[in-house]
Amino acid sequence: MARAEINRSGEMDVFVRVVEQGGFSAAARVSHMTPSAVSKLVARLEARLGVRLVNRSTRAFRLTAEGSAFYERATRILADIEDAERSAGAGERPVGRIRLNTSASYVTHVLAPILPEFLVRHPGITIDLVQTDAVVDLLAERTDVAVRAGPLKSSSLIARKLGDAAMVIVAAPAYLARAGVPATAADLARHDCLGFGYVRSVEGWPLRQGDETTAVPPAGRVQASDGEALRQLALGGSGLARLAVFTVRADIAAGRLVPVLEHLNPGDRETFHAIHIGQGGPLPSRVRALLDFLAERGRVD
Incomplete structure (x- = not known):
């Protein structure tokens, strides 16, 4: 099949639904497809990639390590596509979901009082808030932005300082x-x-x-x-x-x-940063909007 004829985003979308719905039949219902069509699409995707993404049985559904990695990348790519399309149609108005990971202390004493202002400024953005003091893998946890305290290790993460x-x-x-x-x-x-x-x-x-x-x-x-x-x-x-x-x-x-x-x-003093994964390209407008807001209103000093 020629490269141009492969609907890569469509394949990713169906595969993500299979993972999030926990099986082919459930994914078929939300995708308005038959279970056999979903199964064949995933099999075709596996054949093209040359790896098994899902271990199937009559009673169990489990991602392989390659399937888990592909799922994480696919969700991020689909979110970027959605953001690009919505931004183009909304005159660059930030739209979409942001998964934000931070500590309960930062939420209670800094974020909670100012978050209503952010939501008023950006009515097209929704926030998925995860509270933990543990250092998480942003890619594995599908996290767009994390607020962390302490020194940053050298990595692919991009940081915006929020004060000391x-x-x-x-x-x-x-x-x-x-x-x-x-x-x-x-x-x-x-x-x-x-x-x-x-x-x-x-x-x-x-x-x-x-x-x-x-x-x-x-x-x-x-x-x-x-x-x-x-x-x-x-x-x-x-x-x-x-x-x-x-x-x-x-x-x-x-x-x-x-x-x-x-x-x-x-x-x-303990330094706080808002961090995100650096991928060498422009930030999604929804992520940029949150980082700018935190740098303006979410400082700890």
Whole structure:
């Protein structure tokens, strides 16, 4: 078959529906095709690519590793095609779905208050929000934009800086009344220090001791997978927590949390970036609109 005669986007669209619907029959219903026609299309696609994309049986449907990789690329290509067509028909008005991955802390204290403004500005955009502090594979998770804290590793990711967040150790007044107020770095050994339950770029709490800054490992009985959970634990009196100032500023002002060991605070800051995959071409207008908005209104400093 000549290259020009192959409807590649049509094949991708049907294959994506097979994956998302979980089988040929379900994909056939939403595609207004017969199950046999869908099955033959996928078989023809496999033959042309020279790989098996799907392992089939009467009871199971499972993607191969090659099928999973093809699905991820196909969904992104189809989204770009849709964005290009809608943008052309709407005078470059951003339209489409954005999958945004970020932490619960950023959502609660920065994104949630400003997101209505973004939605008003761009009525053609929908947001699929995923909250996690874990570093995710943007391609594997079909993520358009991720907001991450900490240093970025050299990669194909393109970053837009969202500011530097100051850090502070805090605790609830009730906890300090019960356990005492730490005055030195050594005092942390007898306190419940709430920590993250995963490896971070800097292990421990940086504290200034003389002319040097040393990282003191937090020793506590409770760990959590995200910063917002640590904030809630600190508010409840479970222990000390080291958090970004923008997440606890209102709590400190209201007296719900109290800063401690500020005389040992080295003044280190955690950098936040909005990142996306760099593919060497122009960004979809919907992604560019979100990145521009976050750089304008979604800063942490």
